[in-house]
Structure formats: C-alpha cells, structure tokens
C-alpha cells in the first residue's frame with residue numbers, strides 16, 4: 001500500500017507551460033482518472049508521476065520518498081502509449097524479462113507470465129512474437145506485464161484506447177479490481193465511462209479553463 005504525491009509540479013515542454021503548481025495525492029487503493037483534451041498534458045503528467053520525466057519545479061514522492069527523474073521507483077509499473085514491448089520476443093518472454101529484473105526465478109516467471117496473459121484473454125497468443133500481435137493485443141500484453149509485477153501503483157496511459165468492448169472490460173476489471181488490496185491506479189482516458197468508474201477525476205482541461213487563472217496556463 002502506497003501513497004503517491006505530486007507537489008507543486010511545473011512542467012514546460014516545447015515552449016508550452018503544461019503544469020504549474022500542480023498538486024495531487026493518490027492514496028492506497030485509490031483510482032484516479034486523468035482526463036482532458038488531446039494536448040492538455042495527460043501523458044506528460046503520467047510521465048512525471050512515473051519518474052520518466054523531470055519537472056521544472058516541484059517533486060513527486062512515493063511514500064514520502066522523492067522519485068528521481070529517470071528512475072521508475074520499485075512498486076510503480078507503467079502502461080505507456082506505444083506499449084514498449086520488445087518486438088522480437090514472445091508475449092510471454094516480454095513479461096518474463098520484466099519479472100526476471102525484479103528477481104523472480106525463471107520457472108515462477110513463466111507461470112506468472114502465462115497467468116497474466118490468460119487473465120487478459122491472451123492465453124492463445126502467449127507464444128507469439130509481440131510484432132505479430134495486433135495493436136490491441138500488444139496493449140493487453142503491456143497491461144499484463146504491468147500487472148504481473150503486482151505494483152503498488154499502476155500508471156496507465158489510455159489503456160483501453162485500442163480495445164473492443166469485451167477486451168476493454170477485461171482490462172478495466174483487472175486494473176480497477178486491485179483496489180481491494182490497497183493498490184492504486186492513475187490512468188489517462190478519453191472514455192467518460194472509464195473515468196466514471198474511477199474514484200476521482202482530474203481534468204487537465206479545467207486547469208486551462210480556470211476563470212481565476214490560478215495556474216496561469218496559456219490556452220491553445
């Protein structure tokens with residue numbers, strides 16, 4: 001069980017100020033949806049929260065310990081756009097190598113990888129190369145890989161964007177169901193139903209639309 005906190009984040013990219021004085025606390029078992037129009041900074045925020053990008057000011061903390069940009073902390077797993085699979089490894093091997101890196105022995109890793117794939121409807125594709133899978137299947141392998149490590153915090157960028165309705169439900173139920181054991185979720189989505197099923201919605205569009213201009217963000 002972990003607490004992920006963003007404190008006073010400022011983020012500028014391509015000459016655009018995307019976040020300024022941005023605060024967020026995600027408690028144990030909490031599920032937060034990040035929404036907002038394309039270009040509003042959802043992916044950027046997730047990258048900051050995961051330690052994949054460096055803020056211009058402020059910091060991200062996991063259980064009170066500062067997250068070092070460039071180092072995804074243990075206990076955090078990500079599902080990113082593009083999926084980040086190794087194309088010449090099978091679906092199973094893609095998950096196994098992640099588990100090896102956390103010290104899981106090979107025999108256990110293979111069982112865990114197959115279980116994770118099966119739980120996302122991918123049992124029949126376990127031995128296929130990532131390259132041979134459809135975009136939606138690759139996205140589910142990336143979800144399976146992230147879930148297989150049992151992370152305290154899962155950070156997922158539009159994890160249902162490439163799924164049909166049945167697979168979307170599988171992905172959502174696996175991600176949301178972890179809250180029962182105190183595990184947290186931050187996901188970006190354009191899907192109002194996905195956002196509604198989370199405990200809280202953070203709307204990055206609202207930062208721009210703020211009539212008081214509290215964050216001082218430019219529109220456009």
Ligand SMILES: Nc1ncnc2c1ncn2[C@@H]1O[C@H](COP(=O)(O)OP(=O)(O)O)[C@@H](O)[C@H]1O
Nearest residue numbers: 013014018036037038039040041042043044045
């Ligand atoms: N590497 C980059 N270089 C320049 N601009 C970028 C880069 N990455 C993102 N941006 C810009 O930052 C803004 C926010 O992007 P992003 O975080 O991907 O938003 P979202 O995920 O909400 O669509 C966009 O205007 C995008 O063009």
Ligand SMILES: [Mg+2]
Nearest residue numbers: 042043044157
């Ligand atoms: Mg995005």
